[in-house]
Amino acid sequence: METTVKVNNLVKKFGDFVANDNLSFEVYAGEIFGFLGANGAGKTTAIKILCGLSKPTSGDVNVSGFNIYKDREKIKRNIGYMSQRFSLYDDLTIADNIKFYGGIYGLSREKIKSKTDEYIEELGLQEYVKRSISDLPLGIKQKLAFLIAVIHEPKIVFLDEPTSGVDPITRRQFWNMIYQQADKGTTVFITTHYMDEAEYCNRISIMVDGKIEALGTPKQLKEDFKTETIEELFVQLARNAKND
Amino acid sequence: MSTSITISNLSKSYEETKALDSINLSISEGEIFGFIGPDGAGKTTLIRILTTLLLADEGNAIVDGYDVVTDYKQIRNNVGYMPGQFSLYQDLTVEENLTFFAGVFKTTIKENYHLIKDIYQQIEPYKNRRAGKLSGGMKQKLALSCALIHKPKVLFLDEPTTGVDAVSRKEFWEMLNKLKQDGLTIVVSTPYMDEAALCDRVALIQKGKILDINSPENIVKSFPFKLYGVHTKNIYHLNNHLNSLKETHSAYLFGESIHWTLKDNYSANDIVKRIKENEFNDVSINTIEANIEDCFMELMTK
Amino acid sequence: MKEFIIKEFKQIFRDYRSMVILFGIPIAQVMLFGFALNMNLKNVHFAVLDKAKDDYSKNIIAKMNASDYFILDKYLENEDQIERIFEEGLIKEVIVFESNFGKNLIKEGKANLQIIADASDPNTANMIVSYSQAIIDNYQRSLMSNNAMSGMAVPEVQFKYNKELKSVYMFVPGVITIILMLVSAMMTSISIAKEKELGTMEILLVSPIKPIQIIIGKVIPYVILSLINFIIIIILSFLVFKMPMNGSMLLLVLESLLYIIMSLALGIFISTVSNSQQTAMLLSMFALLLPTILLSGFIFPVENMPTALIYTSHIMPSKWFIIIIKGIMLKNASFMDIWKETALVFMFTIAFIGLSIKKFKIRLE
Numbered sequence: 001m002e003t004t005v006k007v008n009n010l011v012k013k014f015g016d017f018v019a020n021d022n023l024s025f026e027v028y029a030g031e032i033f034g035f036l037g038a039n040g041a042g043k044t045t046a047i048k049i050l051c052g053l054s055k056p057t058s059g060d061v062n063v064s065g066f067n068i069y070k071d072r073e074k075i076k077r078n079i080g081y082m083s084q085r086f087s088l089y090d091d092l093t094i095a096d097n098i099k100f101y102g103g104i105y106g107l108s109r110e111k112i113k114s115k116t117d118e119y120i121e122e123l124g125l126q127e128y129v130k131r132s133i134s135d136l137p138l139g140i141k142q143k144l145a146f147l148i149a150v151i152h153e154p155k156i157v158f159l160d161e162p163t164s165g166v167d168p169i170t171r172r173q174f175w176n177m178i179y180q181q182a183d184k185g186t187t188v189f190i191t192t193h194y195m196d197e198a199e200y201c202n203r204i205s206i207m208v209d210g211k212i213e214a215l216g217t218p219k220q221l222k223e224d225f226k227t228e229t230i231e232e233l234f235v236q237l238a239r240n241a242k243n244d
Numbered sequence: 245m246s247t248s249i250t251i252s253n254l255s256k257s258y259e260e261t262k263a264l265d266s267i268n269l270s271i272s273e274g275e276i277f278g279f280i281g282p283d284g285a286g287k288t289t290l291i292r293i294l295t296t297l298l299l300a301d302e303g304n305a306i307v308d309g310y311d312v313v314t315d316y317k318q319i320r321n322n323v324g325y326m327p328g329q330f331s332l333y334q335d336l337t338v339e340e341n342l343t344f345f346a347g348v349f350k351t352t353i354k355e356n357y358h359l360i361k362d363i364y365q366q367i368e369p370y371k372n373r374r375a376g377k378l379s380g381g382m383k384q385k386l387a388l389s390c391a392l393i394h395k396p397k398v399l400f401l402d403e404p405t406t407g408v409d410a411v412s413r414k415e416f417w418e419m420l421n422k423l424k425q426d427g428l429t430i431v432v433s434t435p436y437m438d439e440a441a442l443c444d445r446v447a448l449i450q451k452g453k454i455l456d457i458n459s460p461e462n463i464v465k466s467f468p469f470k471l472y473g474v475h476t477k478n479i480y481h482l483n484n485h486l487n488s489l490k491e492t493h494s495a496y497l498f499g500e501s502i503h504w505t506l507k508d509n510y511s512a513n514d515i516v517k518r519i520k521e522n523e524f525n526d527v528s529i530n531t532i533e534a535n536i537e538d539c540f541m542e543l544m545t546k
Numbered sequence: 547m548k549e550f551i552i553k554e555f556k557q558i559f560r561d562y563r564s565m566v567i568l569f570g571i572p573i574a575q576v577m578l579f580g581f582a583l584n585m586n587l588k589n590v591h592f593a594v595l596d597k598a599k600d601d602y603s604k605n606i607i608a609k610m611n612a613s614d615y616f617i618l619d620k621y622l623e624n625e626d627q628i629e630r631i632f633e634e635g636l637i638k639e640v641i642v643f644e645s646n647f648g649k650n651l652i653k654e655g656k657a658n659l660q661i662i663a664d665a666s667d668p669n670t671a672n673m674i675v676s677y678s679q680a681i682i683d684n685y686q687r688s689l690m691s692n693n694a695m696s697g698m699a700v701p702e703v704q705f706k707y708n709k710e711l712k713s714v715y716m717f718v719p720g721v722i723t724i725i726l727m728l729v730s731a732m733m734t735s736i737s738i739a740k741e742k743e744l745g746t747m748e749i750l751l752v753s754p755i756k757p758i759q760i761i762i763g764k765v766i767p768y769v770i771l772s773l774i775n776f777i778i779i780i781i782l783s784f785l786v787f788k789m790p791m792n793g794s795m796l797l798l799v800l801e802s803l804l805y806i807i808m809s810l811a812l813g814i815f816i817s818t819v820s821n822s823q824q825t826a827m828l829l830s831m832f833a834l835l836l837p838t839i840l841l842s843g844f845i846f847p848v849e850n851m852p853t854a855l856i857y858t859s860h861i862m863p864s865k866w867f868i869i870i871i872k873g874i875m876l877k878n879a880s881f882m883d884i885w886k887e888t889a890l891v892f893m894f895t896i897a898f899i900g901l902s903i904k905k906f907k908i909r910l911e
Contacts, residue, residue: 038409039380091560092553103549138283165406165435167282167450168537169544172497179480195410199499200480218500229499231410238411295752297910316908325752331745348753390749 002029003062004156004187005050010059012045019045021210023059029155032178032188034198037207038238043191044160046207050189051158052076064155077105080149080157080186084164087145090134094125097133098148105152119147139170146177156187163194175200195231204230206237213237248273248398248429249294253303256289263289265452266303271431271445276424278443279433280536286452287433288328291402294431295325308397324396328403330387334376338367338386341375342393349394359426360389363419381412388419398429405434417442437537448540455543460536467534467542469493469505472512476502476527485524491515496541503538504529571832587615587673592639593631595622602648606685607641615677628662632706633877635869638664639674647699651686655697665708666876667716675703707876715790718783719871720839723864725779726802727809727838730772732830734813737764739826742817748910757906765810772806793874797881801874804891805867811898812863818905838864863894 005027012020019042027033037043048054050063052075061068064078088097095116102112120126123143128136136144142162150157159178163171175197182188190201198204199218206214214221214237218230227233249271256264264286271277279287292298294307296316304311310318332341339353342364346353357364367385370378375386384404391399401420405413417439420430424444432443440446441460448455448463456463474495476482483502486495491510496503506512512529520527558564592610596603611618619637622628631637644650644658651657661678665671679701686698708715738761741747750760780798783789791798812834820826841851841859851859859865866887873879873887881888 038411039407089553089557091557096553096556100549100553103552165283167285167544168437168541169496170282175497176484193407193409196499200497234410235414238409292910297748297751299909299911320752321754323752325749327745327748329745331749333746334744345749345753348750348755350754 003027004029004064005033005189006060006062007050008060010046010049010061011057012042012049012054013057018210020049020056023207023212025205025212025215027156027187027189029187030182030185031202032182032190032200034201034204035189035191035207036198036204036234037191041207041238042210043207047158047160047189047191051079051081078154078156080152080154081160082145082149082157082162083160084142084162088133088141088148091132093132094120094129094136094144097144098151101148102151107152115151119144122147139166139173142166142170143174143177146174150181150186154186156189157181159188159190161191161193163192163197171197195229195234198230198234206234208237208240246273247271248275248308249431250306251290251294251303252305254290254293254300254305255302256286256293256298256300262452264293264300267452267454269447269454269457271429273429274424274427275444276420276430276432276442278440278446279431279449280435280437280440280446280540281433281449282435284451285435285449287449288402290449291400291431291433295323295400296320322397324391324394324399326387326391326399326401326404328406330383330404332375332383332387332390335374337372337374338378339371341386342390345390346393351394353393356393356395359395360392362422363392364389380408381415384408384412384416385419388416392423396428398431399423401430401432403433403435405436405439413439437535437540440536446536448536448543450540450544455540463536463539464534467539469534469542470512471532471534471538472504472506472529473498473532474502474504474516474527474529475500476524478524482519482524482527485519489515494542494545496538498537503532503534505542567828575836587670587677589614590616590639590670590674591619591637592616592641592674592678593620593622593628593637594618595625595628595640595642597645598643598647600648602651602689603643606643606682609685610641610678610681613677613681632662632664633873633879633883635873635883638670639678641678651689651699652693657699659699659701660704661701662704662706665705665711665715666872668705668708668711668713669716671705671708672711675705679703712787714783714787715876716872718779718787718789719868719875722776722779722783722802722871723805723868724835724838725775726772726806727812727834727864728830729775730768730806730809731813731816731834732827733771734764734768734810735816735820735826735830736823737768738814738817739820739823742820743822751908751910757908758903761814761902761906765814768810768813769806772809773803776802776806789875791875792878793880798871798874801867801870801884801888801891804888804895805863808863808891808895808898811895811902814902815898815905818902818907838862841865863891866890 003026007026008024010020010023011018023046035043035047045054049056049061049068052063052068052072055072056068063075066074066078068075089100092100098116098119099112102115107115120129123140125140125144133141146159146162163174166174171194178188178190192198201218203215203217204221205212214225214233216224221233222228222230225233225236227236247270251267251269254264254267255262267290279290281287289298293300293312294305296312296319299313304313306312307319308322312319333344336344342353346356363385367382370382375383378386388404391401405416408416413436420432421442424430443460445457445459446463447457458466474482474486479497479500479502483495483497486492486502486504491506493505493507504512516527516529558568594607596607607618610616620631622631622640628640631640640662642660642662647657647659659682661675663671663674682701683698690698705711741750784791813830816829817826820829841855841862870884870887870891873884
């Protein structure tokens with residue numbers, strides 16, 4: 001199986017504090033990988049490194065075939081990224097946002113035009129076309145942000161708590177989009193606080209105090225740790241955390 | 245039980261959006277009442293009106309016997325409030341924050357220590373650490389302590405568990421339940437459906453309107469359909485398939501399984517037999533009880 | 547790359563605040579500087595002690611009055627009045643003619659003539675003296691070509707309050723004004739806006755604390771800090787710059803205290819209309835600091851500016867305070883001399899306090 005992400009002995013230190021303590025894992029092409037952990041466990045630090053936004057203290061990291069030390073810029077150009085905090089420019093229209101991001105990723109004008117039409121069609125945005133993003137309901141904003149994150153058809157897309165605060169139906173619609181994307185062969189790397197969403201992933205990892213304490217399919221992990229749900233498993237692991 | 249809060253025909257709009265649309269509800273003394281709904285439902289607006297920080301366009305509200313408009317000063321003296329984002333002074337230490345808020349409410353930590361003991365003891369070892377350097381869970385506990393230090397009659401918590409991990413969330417609700425025993429009325433808003441089950445009664449809110457008000461048990465009991473849990477290896481595809489069937493009323497992904505309801509009197513077993521023959525040969529179903537999320541989605545789409 | 551630039555442009559044009567900063571303020575500044583930076587004299591009020599009262603002195607006086615630069619304000623009776631007239635502040639120059647001016651000029655080719663200029667603003671004083679000398683010079687030359695005078699009267703020049711024309715005498719009062727305004731107004735406004743921005747203001751509102759207590763709690767630390775700043779500046783100006791302190795220290799401190807309170811009130815007012823620290827800072831900077839520097843008269847003499855700007859400067863409380871400080875430090879002004887300016891600063895204080903109370907929002911909208 002093709003590997004989209006390969007991490008070996010990743011260490012990241014901030015002064016004396018070890019945020020990522022010897023992480024090793026792989027993510028395969030087309031899988032939905034759930035990256036879980038409590039706040040402060042080191043998730044965000046690791047994701048920043050995988051996205052090329054930060055350098056490891058030591059260890060090997062390869063994303064989309066590119067090495068983190070030699071080709072950091074290439075990594076940035078070949079991944080998609082969506083965060084709940086930032087996504088689209090509120091003061092621009094939908095078309096402007098698509099044009100902007102499409103342009104950044106080097107899409108041709110025609111491609112941008114066809115993508116714009118496609119997205120408007122898919123999300124039913126006809127009445128919102130001329131309006132700015134801030135007019136859109138939250139659920140639609142999230143979906144649009146996701147589509148834009150994959151506009152350049154990257155091999156892997158990183159989603160940072162993409163469904164926070166959204167209503168349960170929209171959440172599931174969003175997951176439908178994730179599934180569709182994964183079906184197309186895109187690797188989806190997602191973090192979330194919703195434990196039921198962990199079950200939708202092909203495999204998950206749980207970080208505690210900078211280390212990966214669990215890695216495997218949801219089914220396997222529940223068997224191994226003898227818990228009914230991933231939530232139980234998470235609570236069990238996180239309760240032992242020293243880092244507070 | 246006497247009423248602590250009464251809300252009548254409350255409405256509020258921001259420019260063209262109606263944030264709250266004719267809200268009517270009452271909350272009894274000593275209960276934990278939840279405003280359950282996603283972002284944009286109107287929870288924060290509702291809490292801000294009850295804490296006298298915003299004025300409604302129509303309708304009125306009474307909190308602890310006081311009118312939110314004319315008697316706002318009394319309300320401000322007697323309620324505890326924890327806004328979203330735990331507004332604390334980042335450059336002050338844990339102890340300094342608590343001392344400050346105690347002073348603001350004309351009391352001291354010493355005087356009311358017993359009220360917050362259970363909660364504060366968990367962060368007391370860090371009392372000289374600056375609030376900005378605390379983890380999410382600890383900030384929560386500090387904000388809660390600051391809101392309780394003056395022995396309020398009503399406590400308003402606006403999304404206290406958002407952005408906090410599952411363990412801290414659990415601990416937080418355990419703390420709330422203990423507080424209830426002192427006769428405190430607690431109003432909590434949350435987007436997490438599973439937290440509804442931890443309240444005495446809840447109001448399900450979506451887009452400024454109330455979908456239902458009741459105890460979580462009653463809401464779940466009144467789910468109008470027989471609910472099936474469906475298991476298979478490839479739930480994504482099965483889910484799509486079920487949704488395409490004319491007999492299906494709803495089919496939603498729920499972690500490992502699909503929650504499925506049928507229209508009218510169709511037989512689930514018949515359909516499952518059919519599906520098994522076609523492609524999903526490992527499908528199994530069982531009847532399950534609905535949870536709040538099932539009810540919320542059903543009410544949303546009515 | 548191109549898309550990024552296009553996006554930036556779109557965002558800039560759609561945000562009215564950035565438009566104000568990009569275009570509004572530079573244009574305002576250019577206009578302001580253009581007009582304020584007017585180094586030509588205009589309408590300088592002067593007085594005359596004419597002991598001669600002959601044709602010659604009268605002619606000189608008339609020539610000065612006729613020019614655009616000078617306006618004859620008063621005839622003095624004796625020397626004792628000179629000090630008073632300067633302390634009052636309006637008169638910037640006194641010309642003194644000896645009793646036999648005309649006769650001495652014609653007969654002996656020299657006569658006694660004094661130009662006394664108020665040098666608390668040394669640059670202006672210099673100009674005033676030069677222009678006066680030029681006019682007097684011109685007149686004498688025209689006499690010489692007509693009458694065969696044997697010589698010219700060279701006026702004796704006296705720079706009052708600032709013999710060496712030290713610009714620091716003008717500078718230090720100005721700096722005191724600016725710094726007090728800066729620390730008090732700007733810091734206070736930012737501090738209150740910060741509470742709003744962080745959300746802690748929400749909790750404070752839903753508590754027994756009254757808005758007035760929040761304000762006082764915010765203000766007192768800055769009063770103390772401003773006073774400390776003030777003392778440091780005063781000490782520095784005495785020790786390092788050898789500023790004279792001809793007037794009452796007590797009066798100076800009291801007046802400064804009033805000014806500090808006014809600045810604080812202004813700072814509070816700014817915070818009531820700002821929702822973020824950034825807004826508060828920008829407002830303080832552009833609405834306060836820059837106009838204060840330009841229009842208070844501390845660098846550019848206000849008298850030289852177009853009338854519209856002169857009227858504008860009247861509503862700058864800092865302008866009046868500079869007059870007060872200079873009066874006390876340089877001219878030994880007593881309270882009676884500066885009561886008008888003090889009253890004005892006092893009125894500003896009351897006005898800002900009133901506005902702040904009115905605009906302080908007890909709710910979130």
